[in-house]
Amino acid sequence: MAAVLRKLIQGRLPALAGVLCRRSGNEGHLFLNSSGSTLMQPRCGYSSPTESVIVEMDKATGVALLKLNIPPVNSLSLPLLTELAIVLDKLEMDKHCRGLILTSAVPNIFSAGLNLFDMMDKPNEHYSEFWRAVQEIWIKLYGSSLANIAAINGSSPAGGCLLALCSDYRIMANNPHFTIGLNETRLGIVAPFWYDILQWRVHHPPPCLHLFVMALVFRLHVHHPSAMTKVTRAYSTELKISVSYVKQPINWRSHEIYK
Numbered sequence: 157m158a159a160v161l162r163k164l165i166q167g168r169l170p171a172l173a174g175v176l177c178r179r180s181g182n183e184g185h186l187f188l189n190s191s192g193s194t195l196m197q198p199r200c201g202y203s204s205p206t207e208s209v210i211v212e213m214d215k216a217t218g219v220a221l222l223k224l225n226i227p228p229v230n231s232l233s234l235p236l237l238t239e240l241a242i243v244l245d246k247l248e249m250d251k252h253c254r255g256l257i258l259t260s261a262v263p264n265i266f267s268a269g270l271n272l273f274d275m276m277d278k279p280n281e282h283y284s285e286f287w288r289a290v291q292e293i294w295i296k297l298y299g300s301s302l303a304n305i306a307a308i309n310g311s312s313p314a315g316g317c318l319l320a321l322c323s324d325y326r327i328m329a330n331n332p333h334f335t336i337g338l339n340e341t342r343l344g345i346v347a348p349f350w351y352d353i354l355q356w357r358v359h360h361p362p363p364c365l366h367l368f369v370m371a372l373v374f375r376l377h378v379h380h381p382s383a384m385t386k387v388t389r390a391y392s393t394e395l396k397i398s399v400s401y402v403k404q405p406i407n408w409r410s411h412e413i414y415k
């Protein structure tokens with residue numbers, strides 16, 4: 157580990173971090189894994205062929221539990237990012253799925269962030285594909301129509317922190333040995349500008365909280381229609397504003413950047 161970090165710090169890391177790659181438009185691969193075989197034979201709903209993302213679907217609640225399962229540290233390699241993207245697409249299209257919880261099957265580690273070996277000594281084409289895959293995960297998780305929660309059950313530096321920030325809610329195990337944050341700046345990696353957007357959302361939670369409150373209001377409305385009609389009307393405008401904040405990076409204006 158130390159040797160890898162030293163090599164990166166010595167400046168051999170290609171200055172590709174933060175470069176946003178254009179989408180290649182090859183979304184046709186969505187239901188194939190990186191080697192081209194079909195994906196996700198049913199196992200509690202879904203599973204990825206290499207089990208690098210374990211999916212346990214609770215049919216009663218419609219909540220899918222996604223466990224990253226690439227020991228030793230769940231580093232986000234191109235194959236893992238690709239499989240995760242495919243699983244997310246599949247869940248998004250499952251009309252029984254209402255939400256997902258992203259966690260880790262590896263003890264004490266949520267994710268070590270981007271795979272350092274995917275960022276060194278590779279041809280330029282690889283870097284393009286890799287950063288496109290990173291960006292895709294951001295778009296898919298943050299832009300998901302499913303409620304998503306990160307259950308951070310271990311250390312989660314850099315890109316691991318990204319996964320957590322992409323979720324609607326974050327819950328982290330209370331363990332002083334678990335770390336989270338942006339250590340990648342020490343390696344000279346500049347997080348892309350959209351990372352700021354994610355941080356902004358976490359540091360400015362009112363819209364998200366507001367949505368939560370609104371969900372409760374609507375629920376009350378269903379059970380006590382007469383009492384709640386006025387309240388619901390009063391909040392409906394606010395709700396629209398909140399939704400636009402919460403899903404801000406995927407509105408037409410910002411989405412255009414990634415076409």
Ligand SMILES: CC/C=C\CCC/C=C/C(=O)SCCNC(=O)CCNC(=O)[C@H](O)C(C)(C)COP(=O)(O)OP(=O)(O)OC[C@H]1O[C@@H](n2cnc3c(N)ncnc32)[C@H](O)[C@@H]1OP(=O)(O)O
Pocket residue numbers: 157158160173174228229231265267268269270271272273290311313314315316317318338339340345346347348351
């Ligand atoms: C931020 C999001 C926005 C945009 C993306 C751009 C910015 C993001 C950049 C990144 O994500 S860069 C990656 C930064 N990540 C790190 O620097 C993590 C470094 N790793 C650690 O801090 C620790 O390994 C640990 C995750 C806390 C786990 O510690 P532990 O003591 O349990 O394990 P150990 O250090 O012995 O590692 C075991 C094994 O795993 C290999 N390893 C660790 N991290 C990575 C990694 N990111 N990529 C590839 N491989 C990794 C490590 O080399 C060891 O392998 P070995 O046994 O063969 O030596």
